Amino acid sequence: MTVDEVRVLLVDDQELVRSGLRRILRRKDGFVIAGECSDGDQVPAALAATTPDVVVMDLRMKRVDGIEATRRLRQREQAPPVLVLTTFDDDELLSGALRAGAAGFILKDSPAEELINAVRAVAAGGACLDPAVTGRVLTAYRGVPPGPADGSAVRDRLTAREFDVLSQLGRGWSNTEIAQRLGISEVTVKSHIGHIFGKLGLRDRAAAIVYAFDRGVVVPGEPSPR
Amino acid sequence: MTVDEVRVLLVDDQELVRSGLRRILRRKDGFVIAGECSDGDQVPAALAATTPDVVVMDLRMKRVDGIEATRRLRQREQAPPVLVLTTFDDDELLSGALRAGAAGFILKDSPAEELINAVRAVAAGGACLDPAVTGRVLTAYRGVPPGPADGSAVRDRLTAREFDVLSQLGRGWSNTEIAQRLGISEVTVKSHIGHIFGKLGLRDRAAAIVYAFDRGVVVPGEPSPR
DNA sequence: GACGATCTCCGCCCACGGGTGGAGACGAAG
DNA sequence: CTTCGTCTCCACCCGTGGGCGGAGATCGTC
Numbered sequence: 143m144t145v146d147e148v149r150v151l152l153v154d155d156q157e158l159v160r161s162g163l164r165r166i167l168r169r170k171d172g173f174v175i176a177g178e179c180s181d182g183d184q185v186p187a188a189l190a191a192t193t194p195d196v197v198v199m200d201l202r203m204k205r206v207d208g209i210e211a212t213r214r215l216r217q218r219e220q221a222p223p224v225l226v227l228t229t230f231d232d233d234e235l236l237s238g239a240l241r242a243g244a245a246g247f248i249l250k251d252s253p254a255e256e257l258i259n260a261v262r263a264v265a266a267g268g269a270c271l272d273p274a275v276t277g278r279v280l281t282a283y284r285g286v287p288p289g290p291a292d293g294s295a296v297r298d299r300l301t302a303r304e305f306d307v308l309s310q311l312g313r314g315w316s317n318t319e320i321a322q323r324l325g326i327s328e329v330t331v332k333s334h335i336g337h338i339f340g341k342l343g344l345r346d347r348a349a350a351i352v353y354a355f356d357r358g359v360v361v362p363g364e365p366s367p368r
Numbered sequence: 369m370t371v372d373e374v375r376v377l378l379v380d381d382q383e384l385v386r387s388g389l390r391r392i393l394r395r396k397d398g399f400v401i402a403g404e405c406s407d408g409d410q411v412p413a414a415l416a417a418t419t420p421d422v423v424v425m426d427l428r429m430k431r432v433d434g435i436e437a438t439r440r441l442r443q444r445e446q447a448p449p450v451l452v453l454t455t456f457d458d459d460e461l462l463s464g465a466l467r468a469g470a471a472g473f474i475l476k477d478s479p480a481e482e483l484i485n486a487v488r489a490v491a492a493g494g495a496c497l498d499p500a501v502t503g504r505v506l507t508a509y510r511g512v513p514p515g516p517a518d519g520s521a522v523r524d525r526l527t528a529r530e531f532d533v534l535s536q537l538g539r540g541w542s543n544t545e546i547a548q549r550l551g552i553s554e555v556t557v558k559s560h561i562g563h564i565f566g567k568l569g570l571r572d573r574a575a576a577i578v579y580a581f582d583r584g585v586v587v588p589g590e591p592s593p594r
Numbered sequence: 595g596a597c598g599a600t601c602t603c604c605g606c607c608c609a610c611g612g613g614t615g616g617a618g619a620c621g622a623a624g
Numbered sequence: 625c626t627t628c629g630t631c632t633c634c635a636c637c638c639g640t641g642g643g644c645g646g647a648g649a650t651c652g653t654c
Contacts (some may be wrong), residue, residue: 329602330601
């Protein structure tokens with residue numbers, strides 16, 4: 143897996159930055175500049191031409207920015223990992239880039255050595271965060287539900303069917319809708335719901351929805367009625 | 369803020385590990401071993417006696433483990449940051465430690481240099497993750513709802529009072545309970561709820577609860593009825 | 595074969611939730 | 625002073641949700 147040389151694709155609209163990166167990476171053994179782009183829209187072509195092991199990506203670019211370029215790139219099969227390199231430790235850009243699928247996030251004012259390490263880590267399939275932004279990611283991480291939070295504890299206390307019903311109920315669907323979605327009658331749904339309430343000590347569907355979110359039976363963002 | 373020397377408290381039950389750390393840190397200028405503990409239950413006393421800038425904490429300890437010790441420590445006023453140092457890149461330990469309030473997480477098989485950097489970063493109020501575990505945190509980060517997710521977008525669309533009501537509603541409370549908790553009549557609550565439904569395009573309280581969770585108006589784990 | 599657990603279905607009843615269509619009080623902005 | 629938004633309150637109506645007390649079918653287990 144570990145190749146003897148790391149092929150790097152540089153994507154940055156400032157020639158000065160690219161030449162700086164070029165110099166840093168060339169000074170170290172084991173790096174090859176596979177190609178360069180000055181905008182996100184050039185990335186697909188460059189990828190096909192150069193097959194890099196890692197893409198070093200600026201965020202602020204004119205036509206297609208780094209986040210969008212990363213998103214498009216990560217949707218391909220066998221996409222190389224992306225190390226994002228930016229001037230600003232901008233909250234929105236950070237979260238956008240990471241969510242787009244970036245494996246690393248380094249500020250441009252980092253020492254050269256740190257950049258080298260980051261490129262190497264990301265190329266090897268790892269991940270790397272600039273210390274300056276790690277704290278923010280950690281804060282967000284602490285906010286995610288603790289424990290397994292996949293509803294496994296709840297699964298043990300309910301029958302399979304009851305769990306199905308709770309999953310639907312937890313996303314806000316009505317009894318009629320749950321019946322349709324599970325292909326059973328509304329009466330049966332009500333019956334299951336009654337058992338769920340009994341087993342979990344819940345008094346009504348509102349409490350059940352809260353319970354489902356708290357225990358990770360359902361997850362924010364999935365389809366729900368309006 | 370940046371002091372000329374970093375005072376470190378070592379917490380590890382293995383004397384061998386402590387002496388290794390001692391040697392690594394002493395070799396570098398700018399570090400002072402402020403104290404040492406061989407178990408988590410000794411940390412409070414050591415804190416009072418030594419006032420360290422950073423605590424380097426093992427996770428596996430006999431009486432009070434590193435996660436619990438970190439949790440207790442972080443509850444104090446002006447608690448020093450904790451850098452967790454462990455042998456295993458264990459998923460559960462990682463998430464537990466970070467959730468307990470650890471500012472950094474380093475594996476014991478990291479090069480000395482990386483440890484030095486981590487201690488320095490954490491002592492300076494930063495955060496640091498071992499590259500080997502950064503990927504996992506990133507994955508979790510990508511899973512958290514996008515955007516601010518603190519309900520701010522919702523706050524803009526609702527009046528202050530409506531937002532209050534939605535917060536209660538979102539945790540599963542009934543109209544009567546919301547009325548009591550907010551010190552208004554149930555009729556008023558129903559009125560607010562009606563407006564909320566209208567503004568947000570929701571059809572019933574079930575959808576509203578789901579909405580509240582999705583947008584981060586309410587948060588898993590807070591008090592709810594049973 | 596008997597038993598228990600599960601899934602499915604049924605009827606009866608009524609309370610809570612929610613829609614509709616109001617009204618009065620207050621403060622900020624025009 | 626008027627207007628607007630917000631918060632508060634009220635009455636009427638009725639549908640969904642949920643409690644209660646069943647029942648038949650299937651399946652695995654002892």
